[in-house]
Amino acid sequence: MDLTIVAVSEPNKYPQFFRRLLQLDCLILPVLAALVPPDVNIRLIDETVHIKKPNYHKLKADMVALSVRTSCANRAYRISDLLRSRGITTVLGGIHPTVLPEESKRHADAVVIGEAEEAFPEAIRDFRSNRLRPFYRGNTGQSLDNLPLPRRDRLRLSNRPLVPIPTIQAGRGCPHRCSFCSVARVYGGTYRKRPVSDIIQELQVMKQSQPPLLRPLTHWRDRLLFFLDDNLLLDRRYAKELLLRLAPLNKRWYTQASVSIAKDLELLELARQAGCCILSLGLDSMVGESLKQVNKPINQPDFYQEAVERIHSFGIMVGASFIFGFDHDDAGVFEKTLDFAIDSGLDFASFHILTPYPGTPLFEQMQREERLLFPNGDWSRFDTQHVVFQPKNMSPEELQKGLEWVWKEFMSLKSIRMRGRQTANRWFFWPINLFLSGLFASPLINTSEPS
Ligand code: SF4
Structure with a gap:
């Protein structure tokens, strides 16, 4: 049996040069490849880094599995429809098919709902015995002990950027209930952790997955690592154990964390000793009322400045993400956020438009209030960089322009100079x-017209 697994990506969002140069290594493809029986021929395609999009008119396979995020759903449906018209069986999985399985099924032979570890191998088994069912439900909340090690060795050079930053996942899920976030819906409302010994073993195997020719050139790169977890240091006892085991490995890693990490000086010191170089905080908003509106009262804007200073004092850089478009945001929110981002000396930041993803309480609210601008699902705009709902205190155009202005100002050389001092x-x-400044200045970048 020939199986192709595709991580679908938005077309032409960033210039190909930047995609190929520096990028997080794709994790979902090696994770899925590890679930496939050894007698199946696998081909992996990460569309994010492909120089040329694969020619699906000519692709040969018995089955194609597509991993789908909401912003790529329309593209995934087009690919799947084309493959099916050529007699190739398709299976869709990932966040979007998990929250909208019926919609996804209209474009595929089968849909994997939830986590793939049990459901995906079952779909392959059934396909081989001509008994493929329309839906396969993964066991959300399953134990993460002894997960198969991702097959990074199956990623060919054509599927990797020149400088791929290795990625790993320590746990899944989140106990919080921010109304715009689908993590709890997709992975469950608790943070499930993998045993620390499994993570250490995976890190040791990961080193071997680089093609032999490149190993001498990439020794320094092997020290970098990105933990994909939404909140790696959430469980204090687990975090301590992980950090103590990471320290001797001489890695330089970064991850996302809650701003409350800045209150735990012992954990920050352990993170420093374990090689943490960047903590990226989900600050979300400078407006307290907005944070309450989306059920994130754990964030207190009054504490943000102190949090950045404390983390910096441990030699750890600080990134932050911000969201615009809450019901309490008015036109002044852009300048207020930019001033903080520059004056506080944030090393990195990302800016987003509030996006009511399907499956979230926010989506239901916007639907109820008839505020969705694309109620029939133009999912390509659901990428947090485009307005997809009617804001309360500004027009959609003001929101879009405000976001673009903040990006431009934050990535300007003047801002970099000011932040670089701290x-x-x-x-x-x-x-x-x-590098990021060059990316944003590139005339080739296309964030305005998704397709
Ligand atoms: S936004 Fe972050 S803290 Fe809130 S539910 Fe999602 S993962 Fe958890």
């Missing part, structure tokens, strides 16, 4: 910020 690590700060 950075905790200029060796990382300058190259990465100049």
Whole structure:
């Protein structure tokens, strides 16, 4: 049996040069490849880094499995429809098919709902015995002990950027209930952790997955690591154990964390000793009322400045993400957020438009209030960079322009110079910020017209 697994990506969002140069290594493809029986021929395609999009008119396979995020759903449906018209069986899985399985099924032979570890191998088994069912439901909340090790060795060079930053996942799920977030719906309302010994074993195997020719050139790169978890340090006891085991491995890693990590000086010191170089905080908003509206009262804007200073004092750089378009946001929110982002000396930041993803309480609210601008599902705009709902205190155009203005100002050389004075690590700060500045200045970038 020939199986192709595709991580679908939005077309032409970033110039190909940047996609190929520096990028997080794709994790979902090696994770799925590890679930496939050894006698199946697998081909993996990560559309994010492909120089040329694969020619699906000519692709040969018995089955194609597509991993689908909401912003790529329309593209995935088009690919799947085309493959099916050529007699190839398709299976859709990932966040979007999990929250909208019926919609996904209209474009596929089968849909995997939820986590793939049990459901995906079952779909392959049934396909081979001509008994493929329309839906396969994964066991959300399953134990993460002894997960198969991702098959990173199956990713060919054509599927990797020149400088791929290795990625790993320590746990899944989140106990919080932010109304715009689908993590709890997809992975369950608790944070489930993998045993620390499994993570250490995976890190050791990961080193071997680089093609032999490239190993001498990439020794320094193997020290980098990104934990994909939404809140790696949430469980204090687990975090301590993980950090103590990471320390001797001499890695330089970064991850996302809640701003409350800045209150735990012992954990910050352990993170520093374990090689943490960047903590990215989901600050979301400078407006307290907005945070209450979306059920995130754990964030207190009054504490943000102190949090950045405390984390910096441990030699750890700080990133932050912000969202615009809450019901309490007015036109002043852009300047207020930008001022904080620059004055506080954030090393990195990302800016987003509030996006009511299907499956979230926010989506239901916007639907109830008839505020969705694309009620029939133009999912390609659901990428947090485009307005997809009617804001309360500004027009959709003001919201869109405000976001673009903040990005431009934050990535300007003047802002980089000002923030660079406060950075905790200029060796990382300058190259990465100049790289990102080049990316945003590129005339090729296309964030305005998704397709
Ligand atoms: S936004 Fe972050 S804290 Fe809130 S539910 Fe999602 S993962 Fe948890």
